[in-house]
Amino acid sequence: MSNRWIQPGDNVDITNERKKCTFDIEKMSAFIHGGEDKLQRRREILEYVKSNKSLGDPQPIEFMTRNERVENASRKIVEMTNNTDQIDGSDFFGEGMYYQALTMGRDLHAMSLHYVMFIPTLQGQTDDEQLDHWLSLAIARAIVGTYAQTELGHGTNLSKLETTAHYDPKTEEFVLNSPTITAAKWWPGALGKSSNYAVVVAQLYTQGECKGPHPFIVQLREMDTHKPLKGITLGDIGPKLGINGSDNGFLLFDHVRIPRRHMLMRYSKVLPDGTYIKPQHSKLGYGTMVFVRSIMIKDQASQLGAASTIAIRYASVRRQGEIIPNSGEVQILDYQTQQYRLFPQLARAFAFLFAAYEIRDLYMKVTEQLTHGNTELLPEIHALSSGLKSVVSWDTAQGIEQCRLACGGHGYSQASAFPEIYGYAVGGCTYEGENIVMLQQVARFLMKAAEEVKKGSANLAEICAYIGRKGEQHSRFTSVDSYRDEDIVSDLEYVARQQVFRAYEKLRKAQQQANSETAWNSCSVELCKTSRWHVRLYLVKNFLAKVSTAPSDLRAVLHDVARLYAFDIITSSSGNFYENGYMREDQMNEIREGVYKCLHRIRPNAVSLVDSWDYDDRELKSVLGRRDGNVYPALLEWAKQSPLNKTEVLPTFDKYLGPMMREAKSKL
Ligand SMILES: CCCCCCCCCCCCCC(=O)SCCNC(=O)CCNC(=O)[C@H](O)C(C)(C)COP(=O)(O)OP(=O)(O)OC[C@H]1O[C@@H](n2cnc3c(N)ncnc32)[C@H](O)[C@@H]1OP(=O)(O)O
Numbered sequence: 001m002s003n004r005w006i007q008p009g010d011n012v013d014i015t016n017e018r019k020k021c022t023f024d025i026e027k028m029s030a031f032i033h034g035g036e037d038k039l040q041r042r043r044e045i046l047e048y049v050k051s052n053k054s055l056g057d058p059q060p061i062e063f064m065t066r067n068e069r070v071e072n073a074s075r076k077i078v079e080m081t082n083n084t085d086q087i088d089g090s091d092f093f094g095e096g097m098y099y100q101a102l103t104m105g106r107d108l109h110a111m112s113l114h115y116v117m118f119i120p121t122l123q124g125q126t127d128d129e130q131l132d133h134w135l136s137l138a139i140a141r142a143i144v145g146t147y148a149q150t151e152l153g154h155g156t157n158l159s160k161l162e163t164t165a166h167y168d169p170k171t172e173e174f175v176l177n178s179p180t181i182t183a184a185k186w187w188p189g190a191l192g193k194s195s196n197y198a199v200v201v202a203q204l205y206t207q208g209e210c211k212g213p214h215p216f217i218v219q220l221r222e223m224d225t226h227k228p229l230k231g232i233t234l235g236d237i238g239p240k241l242g243i244n245g246s247d248n249g250f251l252l253f254d255h256v257r258i259p260r261r262h263m264l265m266r267y268s269k270v271l272p273d274g275t276y277i278k279p280q281h282s283k284l285g286y287g288t289m290v291f292v293r294s295i296m297i298k299d300q301a302s303q304l305g306a307a308s309t310i311a312i313r314y315a316s317v318r319r320q321g322e323i324i325p326n327s328g329e330v331q332i333l334d335y336q337t338q339q340y341r342l343f344p345q346l347a348r349a350f351a352f353l354f355a356a357y358e359i360r361d362l363y364m365k366v367t368e369q370l371t372h373g374n375t376e377l378l379p380e381i382h383a384l385s386s387g388l389k390s391v392v393s394w395d396t397a398q399g400i401e402q403c404r405l406a407c408g409g410h411g412y413s414q415a416s417a418f419p420e421i422y423g424y425a426v427g428g429c430t431y432e433g434e435n436i437v438m439l440q441q442v443a444r445f446l447m448k449a450a451e452e453v454k455k456g457s458a459n460l461a462e463i464c465a466y467i468g469r470k471g472e473q474h475s476r477f478t479s480v481d482s483y484r485d486e487d488i489v490s491d492l493e494y495v496a497r498q499q500v501f502r503a504y505e506k507l508r509k510a511q512q513q514a515n516s517e518t519a520w521n522s523c524s525v526e527l528c529k530t531s532r533w534h535v536r537l538y539l540v541k542n543f544l545a546k547v548s549t550a551p552s553d554l555r556a557v558l559h560d561v562a563r564l565y566a567f568d569i570i571t572s573s574s575g576n577f578y579e580n581g582y583m584r585e586d587q588m589n590e591i592r593e594g595v596y597k598c599l600h601r602i603r604p605n606a607v608s609l610v611d612s613w614d615y616d617d618r619e620l621k622s623v624l625g626r627r628d629g630n631v632y633p634a635l636l637e638w639a640k641q642s643p644l645n646k647t648e649v650l651p652t653f654d655k656y657l658g659p660m661m662r663e664a665k666s667k668l
């Protein structure tokens, strides 16, 4: 089988790994990326990005100052968006995200919120006339916008946002104001220095009543000079754990007037006389958050896939220690502990990517239904996107850190790219709804389903139908080789169902002794556990189902990865499966053996499995994860670029260290 990943001059160990591959990598890449045509388009986009020198960085961004990073990112995003004819703009999830990943990396930029939230909000929240006016301006890049919702004092609890928008029927204007310091908008991406417009979420007041948070489009800066408009105070919030190419910002309003029609009026409206028309569903205004939670899953999967690729490739070229004395140092990938650390991360990345395709499809279905005024699937997409966002971003962050640790000392260097990948991805645990808070949203959905089951209703959404099933009282398999996919799912369903009813009963009891909010709080740890099990069950079920649709010659290797994913979940929570004697110890031992068997079977294909994700060096941006495996010379070259190496002797020597040593010596 030909292998496009093997080239002359490559490291011998990584080449030998590639020669061991037992499946067709191109076919696997096509399966991972949604078809041969999609793979072909990736290659074309990559070729274009490589051929356009202006889309590159003059030096590794790790060696740039913050100002240089912001400037470099702004230069590239303008060049990138000057050339959007290179991609199919309607395929943001595929081509758009790939083009951006290749060009912009993980440091974000002046227009990240423009594309991820500002334009989607215009598309989702404006009426037809507003859409006509604003969307063309935004798409043409005549204005650059962000999404300003979170405040210094409140991000989670939207009902307590403090920015106000008072309607004045005399002038047919809203007056935007930040009555306190804690009302300052805080965090919005590219708000500080780059954007001149924002969708601002503010408490709407009309006819003397507060109608809750609503979105408004607001001009922040003069078009020509880019200076803040009168009554507007703006700035950058300073360096962060990651994404320092983005100027996340703060914003305060001092009685700023905007026209009535700057309220986004697709769902709620304020008429000229101040009459308020309420939306068909109170949470329709939160649609952009649901959109971002949905696309985040693919982004997170991609980050974990990248981390796994770097760590697995590096583990194939790094030799250290001997397994059999005097027989030579082994590739560290041969250590079972290394495999146990890394392969589950790769398995997770697969599980998350396949879930990302499902949530994208569900999101598109919901959007289509909403155009006909049908809000039936809104609770389901809210629960699924919130749950996936929480579990996936958490496991991704932990997984990236495992990959970093698995690379020893070099993993700690920014040359590895792990600090950047982690700094970028871990933000996902917080933005678009803090994970613990979002898990509780899922729990609300599950508690309602449990209530339905208790009432004897069989009318449950497919995603939580397991809650209403009776299920087996004991796990049935005898050996791991006879442990079928349906047994795995049924065992996970048992545990998820047990947890749903444990939380439900605890909540019911608590509600008899306290008001419902206090009762909820006293059960919230169990409620979060319930949501996690629900999501893990979904991920396993979806992964196994996806494998069954793979071309037959790919199924065996993918099945090992999917089983590893499931077995890892089961063995790391064995206590839940022993409860009520559901599973026996000998069965759990079989599954443990199953983990080791999967590791052993994946080992020869490990490098090829990560190659199948089709990351180019341009996207990975990692010295450790280079395709050719020639890590050591590249590390030396990378280090030479450190600005500290521009001179042999630093001025600090003459200022501090030199005098210190001279003085010390003179006293001896
Ligand atoms: C290239 C692309 C890469 C991707 C990204 C990379 C770049 C990233 C850049 C970074 C970008 C980062 C950008 C940013 O970070 S933008 C800022 C994001 N901020 C948040 O996400 C805030 C989180 N808070 C909330 O969402 C809500 O306030 C919560 C959820 C806490 C509810 O508190 P609230 O006080 O409002 O609600 P309630 O208690 O009165 O009522 C709860 C009821 O409402 C239902 N409900 C709630 N929400 C929804 C919904 N959406 N659809 C449908 N239903 C919904 C819910 O099921 C429940 O129903 P029921 O049980 O009563 O029936």
Ligand SMILES: Cc1cc2nc3c(=O)[nH]c(=O)nc-3n(C[C@H](O)[C@H](O)[C@H](O)COP(=O)(O)OP(=O)(O)OC[C@H]3O[C@@H](n4cnc5c(N)ncnc54)[C@H](O)[C@@H]3O)c2cc1C
Pocket (backbone or CB within 6 Å): 113, 147, 148, 149, 150, 153, 154, 155, 156, 157, 186, 187, 188, 189, 243, 248, 427, 430, 431, 432, 433, 434, 435, 436, 437
């Ligand atoms: C990288 C990044 C980019 C961002 N970009 C944007 C942006 O572009 N636009 C924008 O508007 N915002 C943005 N944000 C803000 C982000 O959406 C909020 O930080 C996020 O929603 C969490 O809200 P918070 O900061 O108020 O956290 P808090 O709610 O204060 O969370 C702190 C702790 O309190 C706990 N907690 C809070 N409420 C509850 C509860 N009800 N039950 C149990 N525990 C609770 C949380 O679990 C957490 O442990 C960004 C944030 C980051 C980190």
